[in-house]
Structure formats: structure tokens, C-alpha cells
Amino acid sequence: MLNISKIIIWDLWKNKAVIAYGILMLTIGWGVFAIEDQPEKAVLSLLRIILFVQPLVTLLFAGMYYYNSQEFILLLAAQPVRRNTLFFGVFAGLTAVFTLIFLLSIGLPVLLFSPNVEGLSLLFAGALLIFIFTALALLVSVYFADKARGLGFALLLWAFFAFVYDGLLLLFMYQLADYPIERPVLGLLFFNPVDVARIFVISKTEASALLGLSGAVFQDFFGAMKGTVISGCVLATWALVPLSLAYRKFNRKDL
């Protein structure tokens, strides 16, 4: 598995898109702190990047990479290599590169300029989102044999998690505004990994805004240690479930 990951990492390292993405993220990550003299505002700007740009790039690029290296995977599958080694090798290689870029471009400046709970929770949430969206990308690519359909679906998935879901949630809240919907909404948030990551960070940075009438329910939940653990677990589940589904499919699939 390590050998396969190593090959993939070396291959990705020479990929022009990866280099371009790395440079973009480096500029944003370091630039935000250079422009913004308030570290807490910079953390918020980075939160937007992590919730918006990073899932998109991870999802599209990981999917594209899988489709493009299908022949390579086919070749390896013909060798005496177990399929799980192959699959997890690809997954590990992809996430390793994305996490490395993330840590260099956002992790380092955050640790340098804003080394506190807020910064650390941002890094934790961002890293987990990479795992989640790489797993989702593999799931989509394994299910759709056709590249165009697969990438289209991945794009759809991103749009859904990035804003459509929240829009529907907002609509739902408008319809049922007269009822005590705090707890149902809290539950519904768990069905979107982007939301969980967002809330996870916000509950550390801007807890004050979340106070007030319905914030109390919420603060009770996310402010405490329990909330941190639960949202961490939910994010982990969001990575593990698509990964295991993709693995099952990959294992049985006629490559």
C-alpha cells in the first residue's frame, strides 16, 4: 500500500494542476494573514476557503485523477496486488498530497499567526473535510464508469453540500419558524459534512453570536466537550462511510 501511495504521491507532485492549486492555496493562506491585521478575521476568511474552494478542488481533482489513472490501476490489478492495498493506496496517496498542501498553505500560517483553539479547530475541520471529499470522489468515480457523468455528479454533490443543502434548510426553517425547530435543525446539520465542519469552527470562534434564545440549545451542545467529540465523530463517519462503500464497490467491480 505504501509503495502504491508513494508512486501516486510522486506522480501527483509533478502534476501541473496540483502545482497550480498548491500555489493558489499558498497565496491565499499566507496572503490573508499578510493583508488582515486581525488574526480572527483571517481565520474566518480561511474558513470560507476551506468550506467552499477546498471541497470543490478535492472532489473534482480526486475524481479526475482516478479516471485518468484507470489504466494504471488496471495494470496494477493485474499484478499480484490485493485490491484493498490498491484502493487504500490510491486513497492514501491522494489525501496525503491534499493534506500536505493544506498544512503548508493554511496550517503553517495559522499555527504561526493564530495558534489558539480557533486556529486548531480550523485545521482539524479542514483536514477532515479533505478526507471526506476524497472518499466521496472515489465513491462517485467507482460507481460511474463514464468520466463525464462521474465528474458531473461530483460537481452536483459539491453544489449540494456547499450551498443547496443550506438553502433548503433555510427554506425549511422559514416554513416552520413558529415551531421550536432548534433541535431538528441541529440534527439536520449532521447530514452535511460542510455544515458540521463550519459549526465546529464557529462554536470556537464566534460563540457570542450564537447565544440568544435558540443559540442556547445549540451552545449547550457544541460549546461543551461533548459537542466537540460528537462533531468530530460525525465528520469521521462522513469520511469512513463513503470510503467503505467505495471500497466494497471497488472490490467487486469488474475493472
Add this chain to the structure above:
Amino acid sequence: MKSIIIILLTGLACGLPCQLLSATWYVGPGAEFSALAPAIAAAAAHDHIIVLAGHYRERELLIDKPLRLTAEPGVIIDAENRAEDIFLVTADSVEISGFTLQNVGVSYRYECSAIRLREVNNAKILDNRIINCYFGIYLETAGRTDVINNYIQNKFVREVNAGNAIHAWKSEALRIHDNVVTGHRDGIYFEFVDDSTIECNDSYGNIRYGLHFMFSNRDAYRGNIFRDNAAGVAVMFSHDIEMIENEFLHNWGGASYGLLLKEISDGRISHNRFFRNTIGILAEGANRLVISENQFTRNGTAIDIKGNCLDNQVLANNFLANTFEVVTNSKHNNNEFAANYWSGYLGYDLDRNGIGDVPYRPVDLFAKITHEIPAATMLLHSNIIDLLEIGEKNFPRLIPLDLIDSMPRIRPYAYD
């Protein structure tokens, strides 16, 4: 010649301050008095009583003549949790300094306190430590009185059986300076107190307000620190109040704010710092106030200004990294916002005069949404909200159109 000298001497003697003619009494182990009460009874007006170090179990000390009471270091007067005042002052020009007063019990019928001043003028309460007393210093119809450099502490838990640290009622020309008040119901409580100043006090960890102001006019408070109080500072039903260079820090909680303004008018709020409060300023029925040159940093809501506030001027403040900058419940705006720095401002400054060329609307759509559906706070910083926000900023339909800062600063207002 002789008669002239006599006349001169008589004249001089009349002009001598009476303190020089006053006697000094000592109280303490081995001194002429072993307890305070007999010493106070024996002293004549304007005498000086010096209390030597020791633990005195006394209370109900009535001071009905002008006296100076000074405690040496290590003087403790203990009321042993009985619900009675320790000092009750009913004469003018009394000075009480350097005492440690402790354990005044809680009563539901009488607001017993460590030092109570009743209908007096020119009193001075200096350098005392008041620990674990129901009320600390209670000023009842006092005039020109100084309360300076006292430390008043308690550990109340419930509001109903907690008293205030410094409680002033129907007084005027007080000077409340350099005190530290903590763990009481209200740190400093003013009711019908006019023409007074509150300066450089530190009020923290009180279970209701750090400073509570009712029906008090023409007062000023400057340079105080109000931090970690359950509900912040409340200024209500008053006019001509100056609030300058105070710090409002970490007033945190569901019903908490840095500064509550309710039914007040013609005041000035300048050079204050609001840091990490649930709401920086909550204004209800506040009129003709000038809110200028304040720093609002990392508050949940910087200013919540209700629709019944008229003709306030919000000028040259810095709004830095607040989740909501201005919140209102009205579609109209009767206040002036100008020349503030808003960290949410994204405009440009082509002519480089330090003022943004595009006006700024500090009320955002999300504030309005959460006002209607509180549960929507959970979508804070969601991408969909950001998208809606961009649309609303460019084509405003829902947010108050006329709540606008037409000349927002490009850089934060710089303090000297």
C-alpha cells in the same frame, strides 16, 4: 499696641482649622479604649480616633458627630454574620479609612451594610476592605461624598439574596473612584444620584450588572473596567450621562450585553472599548446620544439599536471583527452613522482621501433573518448566506435602506 496683638491673635485663633485643636484617641489592645463604641461615645466632634491592629467583634457603631476614624493595618471589624450595619454615619464630615470590615449578614427586611451613610455631607470613605458583607457601602441621601480606593468583595450566587457593593440612593456630587467591586449583585448601583463621577473602578464578576444606573442625571463615568459581569452595565431613565474611556469586556451570556441604554438621552459615549460581549451596546429608547470613537472588537453584535432610538450620532467608531455590526428591528433609520470604520467594508477609495467611495450598509441580511428565525443562527458563515448577502448588498430590498454610513473609513480610526 498690646490690644492690637490681642486682636491679631484672636483673629488667627478663629481662623485655625478645628482639627488642630482636636484630640486623638487610640483604640486597641493596651490603648485607652479596647473597643470602638466607647471611644466613639467619648470623642468630641472633629476628634481623631486611631484603631490599632486587632480583631474587633462590633457592629451598630453609630457615628453622629464629625469624626475621623483611621485604622492601622490589620484592623478587622467583624459583624459575625448578624444582619446589622457595622458603621452607621449620620453626621457630616466623617472620614473612615483603612478598615477591614467583614461578615455582615443577609436580611430580607433591612439592607444592612458595612458602612451606611444617612443624610450626610462631605464624608470620606477611603482604603477600606469590605469582605463578605450583604451591602458594602450604602449611601442614603449623601452629598459631596468621596468613596475612594475601597475593595469590596463577596461570593454571592443567587440574585435574590445578594446586595450591591456600592449602593447610592438620592445623593449628589459623589466621587466613586478607584474601587474594586466583585461578587455582588450590582457592582455600583445609582438611583436618583446627580452630578457625580465614577472613575477608574474595576467591577467584575458581579451576578447582575457591573454598574447600574437609574434616574440619575448629569453623571460621568470614566476609565472604569467592567468585565465578566452576568449582564454588563445598564444605564436607564437618565439624561446627560458621560461615558468615557471605559472598558466593557467579556459580558457573556444569553441575556448579556456590554452596555444597556434604556430611555436615556443627551449623553456622550466616547473612547470606550467593547471586547467580546454578546451585545456591545443595546439601545432602547435612547435619544440624542453621541457615540463616537469607540472600539467594538469581536462582539456577537456590536450595536443593537431599536427602532425607538432617535437622533443618535454614531461617529468615528471602529468595528472590528464583530459577527453582526449593527442590528435593528426597524425598517427605518432615525440615527446618523458616519465616518466609522467597518471591518466588513469592501469598498474602494479612488481619490485616496481615507473615505470609502461606496456607502456602507452595516445591517446585514443575515441579522434580519436571524431576527425572524432565531434558529437560523446555525447557518452563520454558510456559503448560501454569503451568496444571499452579496445579492442583498448590491440590490437592497430587505435591509433598512436608509441605515447607511455614507462616508466609511478605509482605515481604522487611530487613537492617540
